[in-house]
Amino acid sequence: MLEFERLQDLRERVGEEIGVSDWIALPQSRIQAFAEATEDLQWIHTDPARAAAGPFGGTIAHGFLTLSLLPRFYETAFAVRSVRMGLNYGLNRVRFPAPVPVDSRLRGRFRLVSWESLPGGGAQLCTEVTVEREGQPDKPVCVAESLVRMFE
Numbered sequence: 001m002l003e004f005e006r007l008q009d010l011r012e013r014v015g016e017e018i019g020v021s022d023w024i025a026l027p028q029s030r031i032q033a034f035a036e037a038t039e040d041l042q043w044i045h046t047d048p049a050r051a052a053a054g055p056f057g058g059t060i061a062h063g064f065l066t067l068s069l070l071p072r073f074y075e076t077a078f079a080v081r082s083v084r085m086g087l088n089y090g091l092n093r094v095r096f097p098a099p100v101p102v103d104s105r106l107r108g109r110f111r112l113v114s115w116e117s118l119p120g121g122g123a124q125l126c127t128e129v130t131v132e133r134e135g136q137p138d139k140p141v142c143v144a145e146s147l148v149r150m151f152e
Helices: 028-038 048-052 063-068 070-077
Strands: 002-004 017-020 024-026 078-080 085-095 104-118 122-133 142-151
Touching (some): 017 070, 024 028, 104 142
16 A cells, blocks of 8 residues: 555656555455345346356446445555545546456556645545456456545
């Protein structure tokens, strides 16, 4: 994990990678829990027997499950010591270029796209988060522009 002392330290890193998260496993139990929480029970996610004969040879994680892991990826990719609070402000763009087969391990790579000063001692960071699957680094499973507001 990369650590920065102050928000201002990130301003000089625009255009650069500012962190890589830990790996997160996606067993069927996690996919099933997400399906139940969101009521998205499509067989490609929840029925291993039927999915085995489907286009991916097994179940796959929901795209929105992958996207919902962004806060956890943030926690293990980089930190700013002086920040007392961070808020998810939204997303500019999200794509899911490849499926996530059951039992995959994912991690996020963070590239700082922009740094914008906010009133009250804060900054809005726009990061491009590229989520990669272990063993398949050349084809991301999700690419998202994430907006976070941090305050010191």
